[in-house]
Amino acid sequence: MKRWLNKKQNDSKQSKENWEKALEKSNDFTQSTYINQKSNVPFCLTFMSTLVDEQIIQQGVLPYLLEGELNKLEDIKKIVPSADVEISTDHTVIDKKILNGYILLTIDTEPEHFAFIATQKEIVRSLSPPEIEFSVIGPKEAFVESLGQNLNLIRKRLPVKELIIEEYTLGSLSQTKVAVLYMHGITNEENVNTVKQRINEVHFDAITDSSYIVQLICDNSNSPFPQLLDTERPDRVSGILAEGKIAIVVDGSPHVLITPTTLIEFFSSFEDYFLNWILSSFFRLIRVGAVLFSLLITPIYVAVLSYHYELIPRDLLGTLVASRRQIPLPPILEALFLELTIELLREAGARLPTKVGQTIGIVGGIVIGTASVEAGLTSNVLLIIVALAALASFTTPVYKMGNTIRLLRFPFLLAAELWGLLGIVFAFCIMLTHLIRLTSMGRPFLEPIYPPRVTDLKDSFIRLPFRFQSKRPMLLRTEKRERFSKKKAKIKKDIDEE
Amino acid sequence: MIYRYFCIVVTVLLLSSCVEKSIIDDINIQSAVAIDLADDDKLKGMILVQNYLPDQAVENIRFTSTGKIRRDLLLNIQKKSSQQIVVGGLMVSIFGDKISKKGISEAIDAYQRDPGIGSRNYLATSSGSALKILEGEYGPRGNGTYLRNLLEHNIQYRDVPETNLHIFLRDYNSEWKDAFLPELRSINNEEVEISGISLFKRDKEIDVLPKDKMFYFKLLVDRHSNGNFLVELGENKTAMVKSIKSKRKIKMSRKNHSQMILNIHINGVVTEYTGKKMSKEIADVVEKELAKKVNAESLKLIKQFQEKGVDPIGFGLVYRSKHRGAIKKIKNWGENDYKNLSFKINTKVDISESGVIE
Structure with a gap:
């Protein structure tokens, strides 16, 4: 594709109006000639009407061009009050510029020179509170679909010269702007180079969202685990940049990517940093527990009911047997039936408009649930277990991780059916092996569990108070390990104490 | 790679029928x-x-x-x-x-x-x-x-x-x-x-x-005994003692190697007393009476076991651990050495509480 474009550009040297022929086919291609009132020089404006802001042309460009002193192309720099005015002799960039929302200005007397004036129409959605990573306390701003606005949100929070923003253009058709952000002097060069290299190596035609980048640059694309954290919170991004990680902002996507990341980070919500360390540690542990519960409880139910009746507490035995007596299906089919029902509900709920979605949730949850128990298709114990497991899987603060857990439950179920608890252990071992091998931008994904790094445990399952966080994570191998001086941070005097 | 996965899947499917459901x-x-x-x-x-x-x-x-x-x-x-x-x-x-x-x-x-x-x-x-x-x-x-x-x-x-x-x-x-x-x-x-x-x-x-012997038996055999025990103090006064905690330790006497010493320690509370007021002195009497009774009853039990040649208390284990080479030397312990043992029982009773109302 790119080769073909290059070829076309080479051709255009011979017939320079080639780009015009290609663009003319579109209805929004506009070309009109005006005459300057002072010097009577005719000039021609070419632009795509869908990409430019008519108001800027009418108020900020045309009046000056018509009334100003325009003799040669150089003059427009004096008369047009715009910061982004460029004069070029390279006609290969014409189509690119026009398609980026510039207007092309030509004067017949200077056929080899082209002037470009920026008149892009910016359609920016107004800032809204985060929807996926909503937090009760803390900032309520979320990223929007505009790169410029998103970078502004981050820069505003880190107004230092160390914050470097490097821009790339990816996608042969979409020409998506991608910005890589890091802190100079803090972030490890090697990490930055890895990200840059991966981004440079992306070959894809249309990149419409940051999720594309995740899949294109991740270490193992066959893994169900997301290896780049995506967030819609500017505060999280700035906090993480300060830690020494790298952020990738993609134009047109309200989700910013963070790398290198670890498995534990997917269970930490940024709200954890707004709360007292005791509370946030507790909530993090609950989340990790909930995910394990969600992953294992249905398989354990199947395994225990099919193989290990000895494990059931005596007092529970009656309840379980009585609830299963009328059910014609073996535990595995029963569990699959309910799990698939929940999956259907989720899919249907996600596809439908919000209001209908809620109704579907109620219909599914109450009507199908109770009806299937009454009809004797599933036992009510399993219904509770599956509902709890579904609920527990929603506790992950990062939506993509929730999806992974949703999927992982099925191999576990299958293993439980084949081998009982042994199968669950087997499946867990496979998962663990996979996680240990997994890397995020070359850094171990399961850190600090494997490789075991005790110092990094300070912000993993638990979050210790800020005074213990004086060092940046070892995982990132930052160039400046110390975040702040621990000695100075210790001083906590009353004002009258001297 | 595909071949390896194929092998794994086949093994899984073949092995899965081996487990009895x-x-x-x-x-x-x-x-x-x-x-x-x-x-x-x-x-x-x-x-x-x-x-x-x-x-x-x-x-x-x-x-x-x-x-x-x-x-x-x-x-x-x-x-x-x-x-x-x-x-x-x-x-x-x-x-x-x-x-x-x-x-x-x-x-x-x-x-x-x-x-x-x-x-x-x-x-x-x-x-x-x-x-x-x-x-x-x-x-x-x-x-x-x-x-x-x-x-x-x-x-x-x-x-x-x-x-x-x-x-x-x-x-x-x-x-x-x-x-x-x-x-x-x-x-x-x-x-x-x-x-x-x-x-x-x-x-x-x-x-x-x-x-009615089970309380003493538990004192001798087990670490904790939560039994209730009636102590008669004369003059128609009786006290009900509930043992909260008891400990027993078997030792072999250092002087006489065929004597076993049992130290029993009972922590108890008085739950009922038919007399007027439970004073410190009466509590002391209760302690002594109970200790005396436990000593006598336990000794009776042990003697009875000895006669029958059964050893549910585990004197044999202590005896074996204190005699070098006992496993090889001593054959049929219950019939021989056990019958020649003498016993001494020291009971200590602590009454830690005698009710809320003084």
Whole structure:
């Protein structure tokens, strides 16, 4: 594709109006000639009407061009009050510029020179509170679909010269702007180079969202685990940049990517940093527990009911047997039936408009649930277990991780059916092996569990108070390990104490 | 790579049929078993299965059969059951008095081999036929659960020393200690009680300790005893002492190597006193009286055991550990060295509380 474009550009040297022929086919291609009132020089404006802001042309460009002193192309720099005015002799960039929302200005007397004036129409959605990573306390701003606005949100929070923003253009058709952000002097060069290299190596035609980048640059694309954290919170991004990680902002996507990341980070919500360390540690542990519960409880139910009746507490035995007596299906089919029902509900709920979605949730949850128990298709114990497991899987603060857990439950179920608890252990071992091998931008994904790094445990399952966080994570191998001086941070005097 | 995955999938599919499935609603889980001797010296057994009714009540289903060994018995019972009978849920096993007098080694063998039987399964003997105990109807939660709870709470809070399959097998297999089991007695069709403690020598029941000696027995055997004890103080005054905590330690006397010293320490509270006021002095008297009584009763018990040649307290274990090369030198400890031992018991009683109102 790119080769073909290059070829076309080479051709255009011979017939320079080639780009015009290609663009003319579109209805929004506009070309009109005006005459300057002072010097009577005719000039021609070419632009795509869908990409430019008519108001800027009418108020900020045309009046000056018509009334100003325009003799040669150089003059427009004096008369047009715009910061982004460029004069070029390279006609290969014409189509690119026009398609980026510039207007092309030509004067017949200077056929080899082209002037470009920026008149892009910016359609920016107004800032809204985060929807996926909503937090009760803390900032309520979320990223929007505009790169410029998103970078502004981050820069505003880190107004230092160390914050470097490097821009790339990816996608042969979409020409998506991608910005890589890091802190100079803090972030490890090697990490930055890895990200840059991966981004440079992306070959894809249309990149419409940051999720594309995740899949294109991740270490193992066959893994169900997301290896780049995506967030819609500017505060999280700035906090993480300060830690020494790298952020990738993609134009047109309200989700910013963070790398290198670890498995534990997917269970930490940024709200954890707004709360007292005791509370946030507790909530993090609950989340990790909930995910394990969600992953294992249905398989354990199947395994225990099919193989290990000895494990059931005596007092529970009656309840379980009585609830299963009328059910014609073996535990595995029963569990699959309910799990698939929940999956259907989720899919249907996600596809439908919000209001209908809620109704579907109620219909599914109450009507199908109770009806299937009454009809004797599933036992009510399993219904509770599956509902709890579904609920527990929603506790992950990062939506993509929730999806992974949703999927992982099925191999576990299958293993439980084949081998009982042994199968669950087997499946867990496979998962663990996979996680240990997994890397995020070359850094171990399961850190600090494997490789075991005790110092990094300070912000993993638990979050210790800020005074213990004086060092940046070892995982990132930052160039400046110390975040702040621990000695100075210790001083906590009353004002009258001297 | 594809070949490797193919191999894994094939192995998974082929191996998956090797595991025997037992889905809980398609099996009958034994909750209690009673084993006794039939007239023709065959084993006679009854298996109790709990049938869970939809309204959460439990129905007792009984299967009776005879057989030469325990496995045989189980096989015969399987022929009567509509669903496979599995042993994993066994809570209580009762041996009848006929078989326990003859020796329970045959019956106990299966327990040593079957991994499905939990080691926390309670074993008990019965006075009279073991089958009769399971024939009763005790409570809405099923006989198995009833009997288990009966034993459990008496072990935890009352005078029955701790016992289960694991402890029994340890004592049973040891040459230096003899096993004991609680004895159950059926009163009528709806009541059952713990009537004493059966003392075993190897696999044979030698003697049964009556109910009122169980408190002293637990003091000697177990670490904690929560028994209640009545102390008579003369002048028609009695005090009820509840032991909260007790400790016992067996030592061998340094001077005389055939003397065993037992230190018993009881921490107790006075729960009832028929006199007027419980003063410090009276508490001291209670302490002394109780200590005296414990000393005398325990010594009586030990002497009784010594005469019969049974050692449920485990003097043998202490004796062995204090005599170099005892395992090789001493043969048939219960008959020889044990009979020559003398005992000294030191009891210390602490009354830590005598009620809220002074």
